[in-house]
Amino acid sequence: MKQHLVSALLLGTAVIGSPALAQNQADLEDGTIVVTGQRPRTEASAGTKSAAPIAETPQSISVISAADIADLGLQNLNQALRFVAGATTEQRGSSAEVYDQFKLRGFDAPQFLDGLKLIEGAGYLAPQIDVSRLDRIEVVKGPASVLYGQSGPGGLVAMSSKLPLDRDFYGAVSGSYGSYDQYRADADVGGRAGSSILWRVNGTVNGAHTQQDFGKREREAISGAVTSGAGHATSLTLLGAYSHDPYNGTYGVFPASGTFLANPNGQIPTTRDFGEPGNVFKREQVAGTYILNHDFGSGWSFRASGRYQHATSNLGIVYASGSLTNSATSTTLYDRASYATRERSDSWVFDHQVRGSFTTGPLTHAVLLGVDHQAGHAREVYAFGTATPLDGYRPVYGTMAVPLTPETVPGGTVGVLAPRKTQTGLYAQDEISTGGLRVVLSGRQDWARTTAGSAAPETSQKFTYRAGVLYTTGFGLAPYASYSTSFEPQSGTVQNADGTLRQAKPSLGKQIELGAKYTVPGTKILVTAAWFQIDQTNLLTAIPNSLFALQSGKVRSTGFEVEANAPLPYDFNGKLAYSRQKVRTIADADPANIGNGILGVGRGGVSANLEWAPRHGAWQGFAIGGAVRHVDSIYAGTSARVSTPGFTLFDGQVRYDLGRLAPRLEGLTLGVNAANIFDKKYVTTCYLDYAWCWYGNRRTVQGTIAYRW
Numbered sequence: 001m002k003q004h005l006v007s008a009l010l011l012g013t014a015v016i017g018s019p020a021l022a023q024n025q026a027d028l029e030d031g032t033i034v035v036t037g038q039r040p041r042t043e044a045s046a047g048t049k050s051a052a053p054i055a056e057t058p059q060s061i062s063v064i065s066a067a068d069i070a071d072l073g074l075q076n077l078n079q080a081l082r083f084v085a086g087a088t089t090e091q092r093g094s095s096a097e098v099y100d101q102f103k104l105r106g107f108d109a110p111q112f113l114d115g116l117k118l119i120e121g122a123g124y125l126a127p128q129i130d131v132s133r134l135d136r137i138e139v140v141k142g143p144a145s146v147l148y149g150q151s152g153p154g155g156l157v158a159m160s161s162k163l164p165l166d167r168d169f170y171g172a173v174s175g176s177y178g179s180y181d182q183y184r185a186d187a188d189v190g191g192r193a194g195s196s197i198l199w200r201v202n203g204t205v206n207g208a209h210t211q212q213d214f215g216k217r218e219r220e221a222i223s224g225a226v227t228s229g230a231g232h233a234t235s236l237t238l239l240g241a242y243s244h245d246p247y248n249g250t251y252g253v254f255p256a257s258g259t260f261l262a263n264p265n266g267q268i269p270t271t272r273d274f275g276e277p278g279n280v281f282k283r284e285q286v287a288g289t290y291i292l293n294h295d296f297g298s299g300w301s302f303r304a305s306g307r308y309q310h311a312t313s314n315l316g317i318v319y320a321s322g323s324l325t326n327s328a329t330s331t332t333l334y335d336r337a338s339y340a341t342r343e344r345s346d347s348w349v350f351d352h353q354v355r356g357s358f359t360t361g362p363l364t365h366a367v368l369l370g371v372d373h374q375a376g377h378a379r380e381v382y383a384f385g386t387a388t389p390l391d392g393y394r395p396v397y398g399t400m401a402v403p404l405t406p407e408t409v410p411g412g413t414v415g416v417l418a419p420r421k422t423q424t425g426l427y428a429q430d431e432i433s434t435g436g437l438r439v440v441l442s443g444r445q446d447w448a449r450t451t452a453g454s455a456a457p458e459t460s461q462k463f464t465y466r467a468g469v470l471y472t473t474g475f476g477l478a479p480y481a482s483y484s485t486s487f488e489p490q491s492g493t494v495q496n497a498d499g500t501l502r503q504a505k506p507s508l509g510k511q512i513e514l515g516a517k518y519t520v521p522g523t524k525i526l527v528t529a530a531w532f533q534i535d536q537t538n539l540l541t542a543i544p545n546s547l548f549a550l551q552s553g554k555v556r557s558t559g560f561e562v563e564a565n566a567p568l569p570y571d572f573n574g575k576l577a578y579s580r581q582k583v584r585t586i587a588d589a590d591p592a593n594i595g596n597g598i599l600g601v602g603r604g605g606v607s608a609n610l611e612w613a614p615r616h617g618a619w620q621g622f623a624i625g626g627a628v629r630h631v632d633s634i635y636a637g638t639s640a641r642v643s644t645p646g647f648t649l650f651d652g653q654v655r656y657d658l659g660r661l662a663p664r665l666e667g668l669t670l671g672v673n674a675a676n677i678f679d680k681k682y683v684t685t686c687y688l689d690y691a692w693c694w695y696g697n698r699r700t701v702q703g704t705i706a707y708r709w
Helices: 002-011 025-029 066-072 077-083
Strands: 061-065 111-113 134-141 155-161 169-178 182-192 197-209 216-228 234-248 280-297 300-324 333-360 363-386 415-417 420-434 437-451 458-471 477-488 493-495 501-503 507-519 526-542 549-568 572-587 604-612 622-631 634-637 642-644 647-657 668-675 683-687 692-695 700-708
Touching (some): 061 066, 061 077, 066 134, 077 622, 642 683
Parallel strands (some): 634 683
Antiparallel strands (some): 134 155, 169 182, 216 234, 234 280, 280 300, 363 420, 437 458, 477 507, 507 526, 604 622
């Protein structure tokens, strides 16, 4: 199958939009049409479900364009979020490319695609969208349940697919190769078929060996979209997507001793694999989506969208369980364990909404009324068992077979999880404006039900709301304030006082945010700053030596963020993201946990990008830039209240439009990207209570050649 897809991509017949082909935002300002179809980065729709200037929205929102992904050579969502204030990314460093694991303002954040939630499976099955398919990523900070239903208090990530463009014919192909045998072949073809029918077909083949000795990842994906009724009052877009990951990289751990903690034998190499060559993690995803739009006229319109997604995964893994086998007799021999799962999930998500505008005296109203529904059914067959130990400094592999099914896990007991989750919500929003004043009022009522196993199901109803106010001044400053709430059903079994079991109640969140946005008059420079405080309640506390939990925890996150996007004089463009946060447990069933941080949550950090891309003169078509990323300490363990040290990394990129050399080369571009240029060796996170740690990504360099028409 892989060979056929490669051939099709090179012929330009089966394709996906390549991030390497996106152009700098300056091209859009020149009026150049690019295949990504990007909107201005100063505008976002995820915060209010309507296109609105970020500078006039009383909420923190970050935008990552396809051009950003291309210019920085980013390979996944985790890497894209490196440059977002308040995001703690790459929770498991180089060892978990199969997932996009990150936190926003200290909390796990859900992902949405085309306005519809991506629902995870029962255990290790989670959807992952290849970045080459994306036209745009918007990061909404703070509770967003009022428009999206189930959502964490830290925010959400809203991704947008590349949809058909109103052009007769267009296309692009690209290929890249780099460190660890990283390869990527992407293509994108679309056009018009008749007066009102637009189409687009996308595909990608990509993969690499991972930083660990035996790991590798491979992906083949194809998707297509057709829009009927383009340019008319009623239009319907149908999207289909298929993704096959025969290898999903390495999902393992490193022992704390020899990585973060000292070991008399020195530090364990970053290439060390504590699994076996036969470790396997496979995933398949297929989805169908519809988007129906109708314009009633007079400022009123209707939008309906829905998606069905089916996914399966199979994994069998041997991994380091963390501890030395016997530290009194050996400082090199580590315990290992094994597990295997077989999973599938099916989900249905729908969102229908009516929007319109009207005036009442001096006030202009933009109203939104909607109803959404989501249902997720999953099934996981799993088993956890034993494994032979491994010498971390002089490893000998092949001492055991990797269990490829739950039934073959050594010493394991096969279990089954089959959760079912449903949620229905009604929501309303009014965006009120008069003069420089902007007020956003939103409210939502949800009904949710979670069922799993023999525990009593959890049925909940919750009203969430948001109120925000912003005032734009004549000199570009726009101070704002907002208050919002959230609710999020959670997986877990709670043991009642009488010993009976029930599904956990949803966690609840509330946030107050105060901030300001400043647009430098006469420029597109936008600077945003925000202070926030978030409280999350109804958290679970594990009962020692048990599969169950108590539900009484409360976490508080307080922080300050600054982001800036600045088109500068002399053809420079700069970006800055700074965050400082404190996340602590302030209530818990176990008093010893009070005051502790949250595993994997950092204190913040700063990233800065600067690029020089001349738009006139002899250097036109050339671009060179660099980035610095500093991540502050990340909380690593409750028993000792320890954090891993911060680290600073440097990236760089250069590209050239060969069309500036000769007209016959128009559309052909070369580029080189490098991450962690100085090859710094560092630990991203540790879970010291489990004796686990993860190394970050070492230096990677990749070259790309792309052609667009």
